[in-house]
Amino acid sequence: MTGIPPAPRGVPQIEVTFDIDANGIVHVSATDKGTGKEQSIKISGGSALPKEDIERMVKDAEAHAEEDRRRREEAETRNQAESLVYQTEKVLTDNADKISAETRQEVQDAIKDVNEALKGDDVSAIKSAMEQLATKSQAIGQAMYGQQASTGTDQAAGGAGSQGGTSSGGDEDEVVDAEIVDDDERNK
Numbered sequence: 001m002t003g004i005p006p007a008p009r010g011v012p013q014i015e016v017t018f019d020i021d022a023n024g025i026v027h028v029s030a031t032d033k034g035t036g037k038e039q040s041i042k043i044s045g046g047s048a049l050p051k052e053d054i055e056r057m058v059k060d061a062e063a064h065a066e067e068d069r070r071r072r073e074e075a076e077t078r079n080q081a082e083s084l085v086y087q088t089e090k091v092l093t094d095n096a097d098k099i100s101a102e103t104r105q106e107v108q109d110a111i112k113d114v115n116e117a118l119k120g121d122d123v124s125a126i127k128s129a130m131e132q133l134a135t136k137s138q139a140i141g142q143a144m145y146g147q148q149a150s151t152g153t154d155q156a157a158g159g160a161g162s163q164g165g166t167s168s169g170g171d172e173d174e175v176v177d178a179e180i181v182d183d184d185e186r187n188k
Helices: 051-063 065-094 101-119 123-166
Strands: 014-020 026-032 038-043
Touching: 051 065, 065 101, 065 123, 101 123
Parallel strands: none
Antiparallel strands: 014 026, 026 038
């Protein structure tokens, strides 16, 4: 679809509809919800392929199945790596004040390693760099939640001290496991 204004990943909303009529013609239309622009295309079935061509294509597909699987794995790994880099950079940017300089540098170095691995064709190197980045990026969460927990602990300690005098000793609510029986159902 052309004419979509530049926007961050995940922001544009495009509604796509597929209609197949009785003749097997597919009508595809896409509408950008932000701008209201709409484009459509009609896909009609061409002439049928001869049986020999179909058999040849099936044999080619079977012969190249392993290569196709390997290329698919590489593409999926690359997409996962690029997504992890994007998400990690976004977290670094959004939470810059909550992350120590040391942690930030470690994560940025891991991001550089993933980007370097993405320049090559070695899937195992990309996976290894992704694992390192995932491990390093977990330190961001630990730093953020650790900071939040320490402030929460301070507040909880202050709150618990003020409630300590109002406790009535050992009067705890007792949990009882029970089954509800409807008398009307039992009498039928």
